[in-house]
Amino acid sequence: MKKYRADLHLHTVLSPCADLEMSPDQLVRLAKKRGIDIIAITDHNSTRQCDMVRKVAEGSGLIVINGCEVNSREEVHALCLFEDDYTRNEFQKFLDHYLPKLPNQPEYSGYQILVDENNGITEEIPFFLGNGLDVGLEEIEKFTHQLNGLFIPAHIDRPINSIFSQLGFLPHELHVDALQISRQSDEAHIRRLYDIHDDITLIKASDAHYPEDIGSACSVFFLNEPTFQEIRWALNQKNGRSVKIEA
Ligand SMILES: [Zn+2]
Ligand SMILES: [Zn+2]
Numbered sequence: 001m002k003k004y005r006a007d008l009h010l011h012t013v014l015s016p017c018a019d020l021e022m023s024p025d026q027l028v029r030l031a032k033k034r035g036i037d038i039i040a041i042t043d044h045n046s047t048r049q050c051d052m053v054r055k056v057a058e059g060s061g062l063i064v065i066n067g068c069e070v071n072s073r074e075e076v077h078a079l080c081l082f083e084d085d086y087t088r089n090e091f092q093k094f095l096d097h098y099l100p101k102l103p104n105q106p107e108y109s110g111y112q113i114l115v116d117e118n119n120g121i122t123e124e125i126p127f128f129l130g131n132g133l134d135v136g137l138e139e140i141e142k143f144t145h146q147l148n149g150l151f152i153p154a155h156i157d158r159p160i161n162s163i164f165s166q167l168g169f170l171p172h173e174l175h176v177d178a179l180q181i182s183r184q185s186d187e188a189h190i191r192r193l194y195d196i197h198d199d200i201t202l203i204k205a206s207d208a209h210y211p212e213d214i215g216s217a218c219s220v221f222f223l224n225e226p227t228f229q230e231i232r233w234a235l236n237q238k239n240g241r242s243v244k245i246e247a
Contacts, residue, residue, distance in 0.1 A: 001222040005246065006038035006231075007031070007215050009069065009079055009154060009180060009205035014049040016110035016130055018209040023119045024053040026211055032062055034215040038226060040065040040205075042079050042154075045099055045129045047092050049114055051085070056117050063226050068095065069154055071130065072137040077154040077161045079180060079205075080144045083228040087147040094143055098133040137163075141174055150177040150232060155207060156194070157185045164194055178203050178235040178243075183217030187245055201235050204245045218246040 011018035012027060031039050041050045041064060050066040057064045066088040067081040082088040103126060104112050112125040133140070144151045153163040153170075156179045163170060163179075170176070178201040181190050187202050196202065204217040221243045223230040234241035 001224060001240070004037040004221045004223055004226050005035060005218045006040075006221055007036050007206050007208070007218050008038070008040040008065070008067075008081070008152070008203065009042050009207045010039055010214060011043055011069075011207070011209045012041060012049040012053065013111070013113050013115055014043040014046055014125065014129070015209065016044070016104065016112050016128065018043075018110070019211065020111065021211050022209070023115050024049065024056040025117060025119060027053060027214065028057045028060060028062055028064075030211055030214045032060055036062070036215045036218065038063040038065065038221070038231070040067045040079065040081050042067045042069040043129070044069055045071055045095055045131070045133060046125065047082070047088050047095070048125070050088060052114070052116060065228065065231075070095070070140050071132045071161070072140055073132050073135055074137055074166045075132045075161055076137050076163050076166045078137065078140065078163075079150075079152040079154050080140065081150040081152070083148060087149060090147055091144070091149065095133070098135040099127055099129070100131050100134055102128050102131060104128040138171070138174060141176075145175060150235065152176065152178045152180050152203070152235075154180050155182045157181050157190055170194070170196075176200065177232065180205050182207070199237065201237060201243060202245065203235070203243060219243050220246050
């Protein structure tokens with residue numbers, strides 16, 4: 001098995017709350033410089049900056065996973081990751097359908113822009129991406145898995161927008177591939193606090209909104225090859241693949 005350092009929760013300029021310096025070019029350059037092998041692009045309620053990050057990363061050796069950080073009707077944040085362009089696109093249609101069409105106010109909420117490899121603005125998203133979708137967490141999980149994606153509730157230890165802050169518990173019928181904890185949290189403490197059994201994997205990720213935070217919390221995957229399927233196996237503790245939080 002080979003070791004791969006992964007940061008699976010990163011925002012780009014598309015997220016209203018992220019720094020305008022978080023361009024595809026900058027993300028790829030800093031991830032490489034900081035020795036990261038795998039990143040996931042997880043903007044709020046949108047997958048639309050993924051293609052450009054993947055394009056910029058071509059030939060660099062950095063693996064870029066398509067994804068987003070959904071905000072459910074219950075205001076729970078969860079990472080949804082997808083293997084290919086087809087499934088990413090199908091999930092984007094789902095997001096477009098359930099995002100409330102409230103205009104973004106850039107001067108108040110921040111800019112929501114798509115940029116190209118030269119940091120040129122190609123599009124501005126008119127509807128605010130930070131709102132809760134008009135669909136529940138369970139349905140989001142089911143659709144993600146129908147598309148063979150990965151479903152990972154985000155920053156479960158945070159006092160807002162986490163599964164425990166919003167629901168108070170982890171619903172038995174919700175199929176999670178892993179749970180993400182925040183960079184400053186201690187795994188053993190979080191397991192005790194929320195009574196999380198060892199058969200559910202915990203990962204750490206940076207949730208970077210600023211360049212300096214990229215790679216500030218990583219998880220280490222032990223895989224034969226860095227494929228989406230092996231990452232799925234590692235998160236689900238299958239076929240000898242595994243993942244642990246970087247010390
Ligand atoms: Zn979040
Ligand atoms: Zn986030």
